Amino acid sequence: MSRHRSRNRERIAATAMELIGEHGLAHVTMSSLAERAGVSRATLYHYFPDLDxxxxxxxxxxxxxxxxxxxxxxxxxxxxxxxxxxxxxxxxxxxxxxxxxxxxxxxxxxxxxxxxxxxxxxxxxxxxxxxxxxxxxxxxxxxxxxxxxxxxxxxxxxxxxxxxxxxxxxxxxxxxxxxxxxxxxxxxxxxxx
Amino acid sequence: MSRHRSRNRERIAATAMELIGEHGLAHVTMSSLAERAGVSRATLYHYFPDLDxxxxxxxxxxxxxxxxxxxxxxxxxxxxxxxxxxxxxxxxxxxxxxxxxxxxxxxxxxxxxxxxxxxxxxxxxxxxxxxxxxxxxxxxxxxxxxxxxxxxxxxxxxxxxxxxxxxxxxxxxxxxxxxxxxxxxxxxxxxxx
DNA sequence: ATGCACTATAGACACTCTGTATACTTTATG
DNA sequence: CATAAAGTATACAGAGTGTCTATAGTGCAT
The missing domain is CATH 1.10.357.10 (Tetracycline Repressor, domain 2)
Incomplete structure (x- = not known):
């Protein structure tokens, strides 16, 4: 796995935690996460298959x-x-x-x-x-x-x-x-x- | 709370557990639960606000x-x-x-x-x-x-x-x-x- | 038995999110 | 600089949500 890729994964995961902190787990979705992380939804799906x-x-x-x-x-x-x-x-x-x-x-x-x-x-x-x-x-x-x-x-x-x-x-x-x-x-x- | 009502709540909750046992938590929805419990979705929402x-x-x-x-x-x-x-x-x-x-x-x-x-x-x-x-x-x-x-x-x-x-x-x-x-x-x- | 309150139901509504696919653009690097 | 890899925009069908309305059944007191 490239350095770039794993760095991005970390950044996205961290953003997900921010969102959870703000709105609670139930309100965090792949869509909202993509938006917050400044990445397109399609890209997000390249990185992770789902929120879990x-x-x-x-x-x-x-x-x-x-x-x-x-x-x-x-x-x-x-x-x-x-x-x-x-x-x-x-x-x-x-x-x-x-x-x-x-x-x-x-x-x-x-x-x-x-x-x-x-x-x-x-x-x-x-x-x-x-x-x-x-x-x-x-x-x-x-x-x-x-x-x-x-x-x-x-x-x-x-x-x-x-x-x-x-x-x-x-x-x-x-x-x-x-x-x-x-x-x-x-x-x-x-x-x- | 009426006896009838709390009995129904129990029955529905038990059905939910059955479903989880069969298909896993992620695949159990209010819709599938209503169907399995033999109750309309509207009724289910009368009993419980959500799956949680x-x-x-x-x-x-x-x-x-x-x-x-x-x-x-x-x-x-x-x-x-x-x-x-x-x-x-x-x-x-x-x-x-x-x-x-x-x-x-x-x-x-x-x-x-x-x-x-x-x-x-x-x-x-x-x-x-x-x-x-x-x-x-x-x-x-x-x-x-x-x-x-x-x-x-x-x-x-x-x-x-x-x-x-x-x-x-x-x-x-x-x-x-x-x-x-x-x-x-x-x-x-x-x-x- | 009639009327009343309560409970259940079917169906429809607008909405959100999902997962996938396609075609286009940027970026890295050999 | 050519080209493969990575990212993006957009669109799509499908599933599920939560709410609402109109209708039907059920039990019970007068």
Whole structure:
């Protein structure tokens, strides 16, 4: 895919989010989007087959950016305990960020359309891997309880963070405090007695 | 609202779910719904202003039913620890049930439209109350850690259960095992040291 | 039973959006 | 500069929306 093309896709997707912010999802159409993006409707259809895929492109971009940043940071932390805490802190920070509030939050609970929801879940899977890796390493090193299923526990941890999200988005809970609360709950839960 | 009317609303909402099951959300329209429900389009518009509200009605019905059953059961269990475990078990059972798989699951992550998502969250709030009541009572009785925020922890617990949902729906995890895993994590987390 | 209020219905209306196709123009680049 | 690729204007048929009007059925109290 040419640089020009992918740049245009980004710009169009961003414009779609602007429109959603202004008029709500229901009132955003391929037609209004084409007009706002300063592009003909025909051109827009060259870029995306329908509105779902526009939103999808936007979400994928955001998620990928976030996930790769976290993956890089996590790669620099060898201790599984600390790595887990770091990932948790990154997520709470992100949920409290302006980026998130204006973005993913806009799309309801990340699940505009089933397509989008599935895509987000897939894109998030490296994060899931990161967490379950922590758990596996911790188990191998004897720090964590051996009877845990790392896969299931990884999704529990991410679920816990997802549950914290509304509290962070609303600003009722500071990201640091949230990170501490979740970390302590999780680390207590996985640590070997 | 007359009995006749609310009965019809239920029937129409159920028909909408059938259609979604057969053709997917995107292909269900007010027109196709009217036809399938054996009612004129004009009549349908007398019952619901748009498709979102049809789905909304269905979801509200399901959630209300479930929540009131759990509330009743929980009311009969005085000990906060056991009550918490009971609520957790009810939810894991429900997520593994055929009802759930065919219903809420159908609508993506419960969040078809932002309207619906918000409504579900509101309808779920009695459940949230139930859980935070457990926590408060447990704190008063000295069983649970005093420094927890019952509101926040309640949503963490429900978030945890939400994270367990995909594992239950897919059948990869048995409801009993899930309930035990979540219960132990939660009870360990809240119990006073 | 007659009349009244309520509910349902058929059909038509103007409107918006979709997805696709055609033919024309601009722009990049080998 | 030739030519392929990318963009544009415009038109089209089709589907769905939301509203309205006129008509028909249904239940119920007087």
């Amino acid at each position: 895929h526009v939103l999808l492109a936007w979400v994928e971009l955001q998620v990928d950016r976030f996930v790769s940043r976290v993956a890089q940071l996590a790669g620099e932390e060898p201790d599984p305990r600390a790595r887990l805490a770091l990932i948790i802190a990154q997520l709470t920070d992100y949920f409290a960020s302006r980026d998130h509030r204006l973005g993913l939050e806009q799309l309801g609970t990340l699940a505009v359309a089933p397509v989008t929801a599935r895509a987000v879940a897939e894109r998030m899977s490296p994060l899931m891997e990161l967490v379950s890796d922590c758990l596996r390493t911790g188990q191998r090193m004897g720090q964590f309880r051996a009877e845990l299923d790392p896969e299931v526990h990884a999704s529990l941890i991410l679920g816990l963070l997802g549950a914290m999200r509304p509290h962070l988005v609303s600003g009722r809970y500071a990201p640091g405090a949230a990170a501490r609360a979740v970390s302590s709950l999780v680390l207590d839960g996985v640590t070997r007695r | 509200h049809v789905l909304l009605a269905w979801v509200e019905l399901q959630v209300d039913r479930f929540v009131s059953r759990v509330a009743q059961l929980a009311g009969e269990e005085p000990d906060p620890r056991a009550r918490l475990a009971l609520i957790i078990a009810q939810l894991t059972d429900y997520f593994a049930s055929r009802d759930h798989r065919l219903g809420l699951e159908q609508l993506g992550t419960l969040a078809v439209a932002p309207v619906t998502a918000r409504a579900v969250a509101e309808r779920m709030s009695p459940l949230m109350e139930l859980v935070s009541d457990c926590l408060r009572t447990g704190q008063r009785m000295g069983q649970f850690r005093a420094e927890l925020d019952p509101e926040v922890h309640a949503s963490l617990i429900l978030g945890l259960l939400g994270a367990m949902r995909p594992h239950l729906v897919s059948g990869r995890y048995a409801p009993g095992a899930a309930a035990r895993a979540v219960s132990s994590l939660v009870l360990d987390g809240v119990t006073r040291r």
